[in-house]
Amino acid sequence: MQFVLVMLLPMGGGYGLDVWLDTLPWFTLGGFGLGATAAMWSLIRESGRMK
Numbered sequence: 001m002q003f004v005l006v007m008l009l010p011m012g013g014g015y016g017l018d019v020w021l022d023t024l025p026w027f028t029l030g031g032f033g034l035g036a037t038a039a040m041w042s043l044i045r046e047s048g049r050m051k
Contacts (some may be wrong), residue, residue: 006039010035013031014032
């Protein structure tokens with residue numbers, strides 16, 4: 001669940017900015033990149049704790 005939220009929240013924020021500023025799809029793509037990076041960081045951090 002945390003993985004999904006970490007991915008979707010920045011993307012949703014980017015979409016909101018795109019709609020507000022009429023710049024679709026740039027902030028959405030940026031939010032997706034930020035969310036994907038944060039999700040991967042979270043997975044790496046959690047896998048380190050499992051050892």
